Amino acid sequence: MYSIVGGSGFIGSRLCGRLLGGNKKFTIVDKAPSAMYPNNSVIADVRDLKSLKEALVGSCAIVNLAAEHRDDVSPKSLYDEVNVEGALNICKTARENSVNKIIFTSSVAVYGFAPLGTGEDGDINPFNDYGRTKWEAETIFRSWQAESPNDRTLVIVRPTVVFGERNRGNVYNLLRQIASGRFLMIGNGNNRKSMAYVENVAAFIEYTLSFGPGLYTYNYIDKPDFDMNTLVRSCKKKLTGKDGLGLRLPKWFGLCVGYGFDLLAAVTGKKFSVSSIRVKKFCADSMYSTSIEKTTFKPPVELGAAIDKTLQFEFIEDNSTGPVFFSE
Template identity: 45%
Template structure:
């Protein structure tokens, strides 16, 4: 029976992936305990070669989820220590163990900002340290593959922002603000946002594991069709049976308010939930082409279903526990 090593499986995506795969033929390796699968978790850090060396060698596939991805990491060298050097350490471990199959989660952040619906062949132009470190990690993996491609299989998955039950990231913050009823649209509301439901992302990873594709493959992952902000608000209104104020704040006025909060944050030395960067991101169109992945994969949930499942769990369902995953 094939055995899979999941690196970074204690987090949001990893926890859903282990649930999807089952625990019988896998091992989780993470610097943090797993809230659900701790009996199948070994504590370690991909930055530490000794931690990796302590693992068994009887794996045929590595799924590398481990990454430093928050917006506020300091010093910025941590992005490169984890995302680049950590990847090099994993590839060295794979070579020593004779493991030739790798699934790596990268990010659409490698394309940079304000690109026109980039597909996988779009030039990479990352703008922040997370995106730059992910692109450098991809380059390290490509060189590892090209140096000796015989028998190797590499799948690079570049997801857009991933949301779902238990996640506390930017999508949840937006849903919470809209669901509160104290939401005012900034701008026209016609800007579209690419999103990915966690249940679909892990289902695609499982398909990659099951099909054992050969060669070097890169996929954007986005659930389609993209919703614009007005459509997203309407979906939330219908699901939660609430009425959202229909007033809209002009973009220029919204940015002025963002700059005001920037000043308040500077004066108070406190990190505020509203700032000019978040206003700009909210009003921007962020779309990515995912026709390639959906030509080979049928998502089990539509984007609407993923949003409705998340809304029901977060805002209407009684919770059995308080396990949450925090991300940007």
Template identity: 45%
Template sequence: MKIAMIGASGFVGTRLLGLLSEYPQQYDCRNIDLLPSHFFNEITTIGDVRSQEQMDRGLQGADVVILLAAQHRDDISPVSLYYDTNVGGMEVTLKAMEKNGCKRIIFFSSVAVYGLDKPNPAENYPADPFNHYGKSKWQAEQVLQRWHESHPEWNIDIVRPTVIFGERNRGNVYNLLRQISSGKFLMVGKGENKKSMAYVGNIVAFVKYLIDNVTEGYNVFNYIDKPDNNMNQLVSHVSKVLGKHIPATHFPYWLGMMGGYCFDLLARITGRKLTVSSVRVKKFCATTEFDATKAHSSGFKAPYTLDEGLARTLEFEFVHPRTDDITFKSE
């Protein structure tokens, strides 16, 4: 099976390429990305998902397209880049697929399409994105919906993962784990808000499951590793894995938001991208719990529990000596 990935030089794409490369007789993979790949550069072609010519050429002969390319950070400027890449890139990809006779696509969307503090939304929950990333992902899904109406024979699978973490990732979960493990962690709020997460080893295994088993129709799946931990439970688990007592000082929400606004002002004055912002404080204190019944009742069996994924990440990042400094930045 010839698989063309768009945007697979990043964190999830690299792990997905690593998994599929274990089955060379089954999958023939290629990667098209703006950046070279740390581990799979021999199958990587430099290309921009916004370029029709480059995508027309890059998707030749593909049986399945996996679209990972996206603008995803909280602080992208100008904001039009979210829509140029996340929505415009979808339109370009579909046209290139049609030109090349490819009728299967797996698209990485996001639970950001639901918005914040929603009551455990399943896939049929109304979209209510609160930021440009979520809005652009939802618009890209709408492009797919309209496309499928006129191309009902296509197989379109949409994955809406929650925040993804794992070895080598440098995003919000890593920053949180690093702060907790340092013993200097400041808990904003009571710590009872639940945080849904997905271990990268499980999300790429789910994509492989889709490639092999979900080959017809238009399908949308939330992906979350269950059960969800709240912040207090997460701190306790980190303490157990690392074998040390980790105090957690609680600060009221209003004080945390004031601090976030101060960092917003500092970032605007200095022009620097800071790890703390009002948006990130708001996201930290929000309950991010999503229903993943559909994915976990599809026949897919996650190879790791959530706690195993957290333990593997903590041991790789904070326990065992590193042999290289390769990391991937995300949210």
């Protein structure tokens, strides 16, 4: 029995769909029941050791997808409570229940604003609490695996930004703005972005469930890496039939707007879709390399086709019913 911790979310729902299609038994362990697979759900919180231990009885492998990941989490202590203390609780439970395999979804956020082409051996330099706590969680899981390296399997997967149907994160917000005709390019648009399609990430996690004892770390990226000008232009053409980028704002102006919304959020307590950190992330290069290329894994969906599928589902067809998932 596979235990998918945090399996009610975006990646978890896709992973469970793949496991179900392969007739593999799984339990979704989450603080909220799965909207897509409620019959497989067990309610537990990674912050609650007692409920977690009860939920993971009989597990042969744990996939940990649970995380606080948004840029605007409040209070900020939730990053440590969920990402770090949650990792400690999962390791305690794995020891007690003799579970020897853990797959952990970390993030390329552990590298911070990384040099182009950063691989799994890149310098760890997170710039926010999310990246920091993901790295701290990685060290906790590494310590667990090192206690019995010949028996325990730890796979750390560091995805770049994940997109796909039903996601309501930053990529969706970008596509929605393009579809509405209100999109404004910020910066020169030459910065490159590594992206990951949710179905491919889920397929890779499923692939790693067969790994034997050892420690494995992989960035997850779907190639090629598009620069923002190319990405926006191709999406705009598919959605509106128009070519070109439209109005462009200099980066400094976009940052000023972002800082203004930061101040407004601090004063009002409200959350806004625009912030200085999101402007910085939009304008930054985030292009990574991955050693997955050295494995036999082949992503089921090519990146260009994945973007087209997402655009078709979200903005051309009517798929307004069904669950949606909110993330960065």
